[in-house]
Amino acid sequence: MNPPDPKSFQKGAWVFGAILLTASVSGFFMGLRQTSSQIGTARPVSLVTPERERSAVLETNSVPIAVSYAAQDWLRDGPNARWQNRLTNLAQPTPNRDALTNVTDEQRGQALLERSSRRAFDGAPPVVPHPIPQDSSASCLACHGPGLAVKDRVASKMSHAQYTSCTQCHVPAGGLGLPMIETALQEPIAGNQFLGVTLPLKGSRASPQAPPTIPHSTLMRSDCMSCHGPRGLFGLRTPHPDRQSCVQCHVSDAGLDQHAFSTAAAANARQPRAVGAESK
Amino acid sequence: MNIDRRSFVKLSALAAASAVAANRAGAAAAATSIVTAGTGGIAWDKAPCRFCGTGCHVRVGVKDGKVVAIEGDQLAEVNKGLLCVKGYHVGLALYGKDRLTTPLLRKNGKLEPISWDEAIETIAKRVMAAPEKFAIYGSGQWTIPEGYAANKLMKGGLSNNHIDPNARLCMASAVTGYLSTYGVDEPAGCYDDLDKCDVLIMWGNNMAEMHPVLFSRVIDRRSRGEKVTLIDIGTRRTRTTEFSDHYLEFKPQSDLAIMNGIAHLLIKNGTYDAKFVERFCNFRQAPKDPTATPTAPLLGDVMTFDAYKTALEPYTPEHVEKISGVPAAKIRLLGELFGRKDIRITSVWCMGFNQHSRGTNANRLCHGIHLLSGHFGKPGDAPTSLTGQPSACGTAREVGTMCHFLPGGRLVANPEHRKESEKFWNLPEGRISPKIGHHTVLMFEKFCTPTDKGGDIGALWVQVTNPGQSLPNLHKLFKAKKGLADKFLIVSDVYQTATTDLADLVLPSAMWVEKNGMFGNSERRTQQWFKMVNPPGEARDDCWQTIAVARKLFELGHPGLKDKDGKFLFTIRNDAGQEVPAWDWKHYYDVNVDKALFEEYRAFSRYKHKDLAPYDEYVKARGLRWPVVQQANGSWRETKFRFSEFDDPYVKKGAEIQFYHSVTKDDKALIWFAPYEKAAEEPDAEYPFWLCTGRVLEHWHTGTMTMRIPQLHGAMPHAYVEMHPEDAAERGIANGETIAVKTRRGELKLPVWINGRARVPRGSLFIPFFDQRLLVNDITLGEPDPISKEPDYKKCAATVGKVSTADSFRATTVEKRL
Secondary structure, rough: OOOOOOOHHHHHHHHHHHHHHHHHHHHHHHHEEEEEEEOOOOOOOOOOOOOOHHHHHHHOOOOOOOOOOOOOOOOOOOOOOOOOOOHHHHHHOOHHHHOOOOOOOOHHHHHHHHHHOOOOOOOOOOOOOOOOOOOOOOOOOHHOOOOEOOOEEEEEEOOOOOOOHHHHHHOOOOOOOOOOOOOOOOOOOOOEEEOOOOOOOOOOOOOOOOOOOOOOOOOOOOOOOHHHHHOOOOOHOOOOOOOOOOHHHOOOOHHHHHOOOHHHHHHEEEEEEOOOOOOO | OOOHHHHHHHHHHHHHHHHHHHHHHHHHHHOOOOOOOOOOHHHEEEOOOOOOOOOOEEEEEOOOOOEEEEEEEEOOOOOOOOOOHHHHHHHHHHHEEEOOOOOEEEEOOOOEEHHHHHHHHHHHHHHHHHHHHHHEEEOOOOHHHHHHHHHHHHHHOOOOOOEEEHHHHHHHHHHHHHHHHOOOOOOOOOOOOHHHHHEEEEOOOEEEEHHHHHHHHHHHHHOOOOOEEEEEEEEOOOOOOOOOOEEHHHOOOHHHHHHHHHHHHHHHOOOOHHHHHHHHHHEEOOOOOOOOOHHHHHOOOOEEEEHHHHOOOOOOOHHHHHHHHHHHHHHHHHHHHHHOOOOOEEEOOOOOHHOOOOHHHHHHHHHHHHHHHOOOOOOOOOEEEEOOOOHHHHHHHHOOOOOOOOOOEOOOOOHHHHHHHHHOOOOOOOOOOOOOOOOOOHHHHHHOOOOOHHOOOOOEEOOOOOHHHHHHHHHOOOOOOHHOOOEEEEEEEEOOOOOOOOOOOOEOOOHHOOOOOEOOOOOOEEEEEEEOOOOOOOOOOOOHHHHHHHHHHHHHHHHHOOEEEEEEOEEEEEOOOOOOOOOOHHHHHHOOHHHHHHHHHHHHHOOHOOOOOOOOHHHOOOOOOOOOEOOOOOEEEOOOOEEOOHHHOOOOOOOOOOOOOOOOOOOEEEEEEOOOOOOOOOOOOOEEEEEEEOOOOOOOOOOOOHHHHHHHHHHOOOOOEEEEEHEEEEEOOOOEEEEEEEOOEEEEEEEEEEEEOOEOOEEEEEEEOEEEOOOOOOOOOOEEEOOOOEOOOOOEEEEEEOOOOOOOOOOOOOOOOO
16 A cells, blocks of 8 residues: 555645635625524514424424525515615605595595504504514604605504603504414403494585585694605595695584583483383 | 484483483583584593593593493593503493393302392392391492492491402502501592602502503603603513613512611611601501500501611611612612602502502501601602502592491491491491401401301302402412302302302493492592493493392391381482482482482591592592582682691691691601511422512403403403513423413413513513413412401412423313303
């Protein structure tokens, strides 16, 4: 047997080292491309793999097939697929006034329907349709303070003066956001047959060109533009967003005056009930 | 104009009623026409919210006989138009699909519908058979007339003092704290203190979730540019902490040490208010012989200032740090704040101090540091306990629906008080029994004990509360009733609950605006509302139920139901002076029974200067804070700050501050010393965790109303256990995983929530009690305070264990048990 040639050995070591170096450098840069958006931040990070994932793997007796790095392109898939890193693309579109002047009753009704899907009755604080941090209201105003529109997603501007504790009134529709096995606990104890008041479709006008009255209470609705402005629901948009002083022309319906004290209830209390009063 | 018969009848009834109403209310009201309902045919009227002790006012919108909308009442001083999520959805509480609509009697294990007549007779016969074995368990959610009627029936009718409210489980220690400090119950200050304070200290309470509107009242001051410092002293981080400037995390029970630490510093630094203490305070300590007299534990022994100073000597900041875990620097910060004369400090507390095995002492100590430092008697300087329930103050405490009280702050044990009450009720002398009845825990203990083993409560009537879920140590205090054939449980409620599950007779009740009512909130504000809608099916007012049973007893010949002149105890007259048979449901609303009972009850309120105004004043106002005193011009003036000369008309001229119900009868309040003592059951090797229980924003107490409101249930669908992430990691527990929480009393399997709404420290667990499918009170201890008898729900020892997927919680849909 010939002793190994020191020169070829050295050459082999250089080649090996070069391959190693190339592999590690390219691996490093590929790893950088994976952005933090891939780490799910919507749910708290599990410190231990929940049991169901473990047992699922064991039960099927196979190992899930991983996608190769080359085949992954996170930036082409998923919710951020059309994201563009240019601020100008976030600029708000100038409202097309002609498109706004002829909102139909159907469109109005559509808008009211969407509003009422998040509210127990007109005037109730809407539930929050997205997950929120449960411990603090500090981040709510980041989007709902100025109001924000990104493509077709809108974070409505708060319609009332600022109160410090947002989650005192606005609670998430989606519960605790816990990754859970038992869905039976999510079920309600019983249904509810409350029917909340709904808004009239539009205010009344004294004559065809007169400004309509405001067909709703203005309590907690001090910023008209949050619903009726260019970022509001389409069916509610005002045809003249350039005017600043809404209440110069549009006034509240007197029947909505909170200060009018109804004594009808007092009268009810003394009325003899009809025998065999119907159940509700 | 064509008008159908129904509208015609309605209109003419309205017209007739409006004429009568105008007549009754006088000339001024005649100008107010009946509002033909506002836009959309909605009629609005005022009511206090059904839920917490804040006592916000709401406007209820009614259309076609149903509640359709709720608004915050802008004219209300308490909340000024703002509500919280529960308040905004309070109207939905009436409309759960499974409302109880008929009386039900358990026959062969199953609840069967019966008539009201049969139900009333069943109760009356049970009472007649053994009136001394009958008990009523009432509620801080009772309206004032409801509690008054029950109290009168038991104490003035049946000579039976076995009546106690669920407020025993929440406010009893606050009551004994007030009584032993000021000689009279309830806060001296009011919510105006929140508007004026420079520092707000929250002692073991999560105000952001439990009294949200009051909390907003403080933090929204910051948006107006005011500087207010919030200090959260608690055992875990909550939403309140996120708004606070300082967070002091303390080991459970060591709140006692912290307050002693503050008192220690005030004396050591010489910053206590020597003049205030000399003029207005005496000192007190626990009695050497607590059995010497029945009131010895409450009144204690005299203590000199020097003895007080000596007793406080060990509570240096370093020593307090060792006990509590709060850094000495933060104790010094508190000491400095209390030592300053240029700031106003308000302390608020709720269940952390009250549901405490030394709750009376905790309350006393907090009053003590305010008195010692002179932070008392000026707007913004106040120690104020916040009440949990809407009328724990107005009903349970003021009407005296407790086993040892008579209305207006009187005692059954006091012969003068009995004589006075017998006079007000026109009873023969000696009718009221001097024997103190069973307090809540004892009442249920006796009810769950076989009769031949000393269980001397045989029939128990529960109204407007859910002890089957809210009592501690449920197996012992409630579930043990099962299998005791001669025990009879009557429950008046609106939905199926953990309590109706073991009931023998269930009575469907009217709730909130389905009846007239009155509540009294945390700041002594009595509030009134009128019935606005009809209750469903055969549901009827709780007050009517009590009067109907009383009438049946009268007819069956029980002598107690007659007054001195042989007249029925509940003789109700209308404004014209004619008797109305209020026990007959058809005629119950021919007259305002609330008004009749309230006007009778008013007379009791003068004794302890808790003067109540006439009923009609409360109709006009959004509540009035007692003492309400009539002025020379006939108007009624409420009192915001008691014992302070500038506002309380009962303080004598020149006194500046006068504690006119002083225990020591010298117009002085008492500053108590009480030592730090360990909790009844602390963590050990076998049970290494502290277990604390409490509430969440979305759910009212046992969730019987709010779990049926979709928006509230959707946000908070089930209970959970909070755990520190490192504790979880050590045990291989993942977020959302079902685990078993075990104490010496039992085991509960439920999901874990890590870093969710609140964050517990290591070695601690927290479970909310609103979920009837996950009864945390199966495993709590509930060690009572020896003076107030209020159980401790905040501390016991627990351990956790993993649960295999096969064993994890599998709730089939909550069965319809009725």
